[in-house]
Amino acid sequence: MFALHIGTFLIFAGFALLLVASISAPTVSKIDFLHIPLSNGSSVMFGSLGYCILNSGGGHSCTPTGVGYKIGDEINALGFDAFNSAQDTTLHGLTQAFILHQIGTGVAGIALLLALCSHRLGYLVASAVAFLAFLIATAVMIIDFVTFGSVKHHVDHNGGSSKFGNAIWMVLAAAIVLFFASIATCFACITGRRHQRKRTASTY
Ligand SMILES: *[C@@H]1O[C@H](CO)[C@@H](O)[C@H](O)[C@H]1NC(C)=O
Numbered sequence: 001m002f003a004l005h006i007g008t009f010l011i012f013a014g015f016a017l018l019l020v021a022s023i024s025a026p027t028v029s030k031i032d033f034l035h036i037p038l039s040n041g042s043s044v045m046f047g048s049l050g051y052c053i054l055n056s057g058g059g060h061s062c063t064p065t066g067v068g069y070k071i072g073d074e075i076n077a078l079g080f081d082a083f084n085s086a087q088d089t090t091l092h093g094l095t096q097a098f099i100l101h102q103i104g105t106g107v108a109g110i111a112l113l114l115a116l117c118s119h120r121l122g123y124l125v126a127s128a129v130a131f132l133a134f135l136i137a138t139a140v141m142i143i144d145f146v147t148f149g150s151v152k153h154h155v156d157h158n159g160g161s162s163k164f165g166n167a168i169w170m171v172l173a174a175a176i177v178l179f180f181a182s183i184a185t186c187f188a189c190i191t192g193r194r195h196q197r198k199r200t201a202s203t204y
Helices: 002-022 070-077 085-096 100-118 122-156 166-203
Strands: 034-037 045-046 052-053 060-062
Touching: 002 100, 002 122, 002 166, 034 122, 070 085, 070 122, 085 122, 100 122, 100 166, 122 166
Parallel strands: none
Antiparallel strands: 034 045, 045 052, 052 060
């Protein structure tokens, strides 16, 4: 019974972490994967579906929300050296894969509903869906670190100083949490069945 609540709670935690990372800039300008403080006091905040420029006075301007954005063009516009065109194309392709944050959130949400609504064998399904959410979260976490890691490296070697933001750590945490969520939920299914069998046996 205890294991079963832990599994559901962990799925909820993984879902919530992915959800917050999904509504990063430009939806919520202060949730970012990477930010670059500029010499004029503003900061550029890169999110999953766009980016924002946050001014020190509190005002901000953001790109429209969309799948994939030209991160290389923006880095160049900020005055840093341009990426070569192959890097530009690769980075743009990787930003298109950021949609996996929203897909992963959806899959984790389905796992949560399944875990909340089912008992016994249903947990096996919830566990499998939570495992799928874990795989998606892991894939997108790797994509995040490759994309923002190379942008960070580039900016930091061109006189800038960029920092990873809260959202990238949330995706990392979500991947870890969803892995244990899947195991705990599966465990709940197995122990639930054993209790059930014991109960059935004792009625005879
Ligand atoms: C600082 O520079 C950036 C990039 O050039 C610009 O978008 C932003 O508006 C500037 N901030 C202020 C406060 O002028």
